[in-house]
Amino acid sequence: MSCANSAAPQRRSAVGVGASASTAGASASAAAGGSCDPLRSLKPPAHMPTPGGTMPSGTAMERIVARGRLIVGVDQNTYLFGYRDSDTGQLDGLDIDLVREISRALFGRPDRVQFKAVPSAQRIGILQSGQVDLVAHSMTITCERMQQVLFSSDYLDSGQRVLVTDTSPVKTLADLAGQKVCTARGTTSLTELQRARPAVRLVTVSDWTDCLLLLQQGEVAAVSTTDNVLAGLSAQDPATRITGPRFTYEPHGIAVPKTTPELVRFINGVLANLRTSGRLRALHERWLGPYGDFYPPAPRYRD
Structure with missing residues (x-):
């Protein structure tokens, strides 16, 4: 079936209340023997490079800019997050908008992106094979997945x-x-x-x-x-x-290969700037405002 278009979503009842982030983090850490905290990502750089300018030498960001496009694994069948607008034929949604913000931070413009539609079951594999730079695909951060890929800070909470x-x-x-x-x-x-x-x-x-x-x-x-x-x-x-009530707590992150931790730090810098400017909240309101509050807690970082 075709997805609805990107006009303002119709308001429906709110989606309910989930478990607390602290409870979820503690549970996940305990499950992994205390060594895992899915809510703690790599600290962003002290100073972000100028959009469209020179990226740090030897980094994934430098290679992406030299290539001329960011390659991203996304969904094209999940309305509000990653879906193909039936009117324009273009991909749209919260995840797509976040990818465009990462493109803007790299190139100084939001449209230097090559999207690759990928099923949920192939998200980790496409990262590990090097086919994409990152995956933005409504992806829950879990300790098991953190053994295979790196995640940005939490940009959306659900259950x-x-x-x-x-x-x-x-x-x-x-x-x-x-x-x-x-x-x-x-x-x-x-x-x-x-x-x-x-x-x-x-x-x-x-x-x-x-x-x-x-x-x-x-x-x-x-x-x-x-x-x-x-x-x-x-x-x-x-x-x-x-x-029914939520029976899980699920923070969401943008996934990156384990070989490019500098890209995670860069993405976390982008997300931090979006928080500070109010842009992340505005994107949540645009896509999810009618359905409840999915806004994440303040990010936690590790070195």
């Missing part, structure tokens, strides 16, 4: 919930025991559903719009993923609703 039709009696995940629930392959949502008790019957797909179609056709009883993604699905079908 997993459930999407059902308006006529469904389901109120929480527990109400779906033994029923078919759709989620995407290669996601933290799938991992959580595999642990769910009582158990649900999993149906996995490549893209979230496939889940919405299955829900509309009555092939599944629900869709479950982070509520920021569910907000985009619900916006495309007013006959659906998000229900």
Whole structure:
């Protein structure tokens, strides 16, 4: 199915309240033996290079500018984050806007980007193979993923919930025991559903719009993923609703290969400037304002 266009999203009910960042960070760290903090990223540089100017010698930023474009793995099927506008044919969404800000910081203009659409299950692989410079794809920061890639500071907070039709009696995940629930392959949502008790019957797909179609056709009883993604699905079908409390806490980051930590620091500098200027808040309001507050806590850094 085609995604909605980029006009102002229709207002629906807020998506609810999630667990605290401190609780989530503590839980994740404990799970990794105290060695992991998914909310702590590399410290940005003390001084950012001039946009469109000379980048530090020998860095990923210098190579990207010399190439003339930033290559980024993105989604093209998740409304509000990374989707193809049916009117213009262009990619749009919060993740796409953040990539354009990174391009602006590198080149002095927002349009020096080559987008590569990638399914959720291939996000880490495309980074490790060197096909892209970074991935901006509504990606949850986890300790397991931090063993494979680097993440920017948290730019969006969400949690997993459930999407059902308006006529469904389901109120929480527990109400779906033994029923078919759709989620995407290669996601933290799938991992959580595999642990769910009582158990649900999993149906996995490549893209979230496939889940919405299955829900509309009555092939599944629900869709479950982070509520920021569910907000985009619900916006495309007013006959659906998000229900139940969050049962995970999921900070989101931009992913970068482990071989280019200087690029993570640069991206964190871009995000810090967006916070200071109010631009990050404005982007959240543009894309997510009608659906709840997904704005992240203040960033935490490590050397």
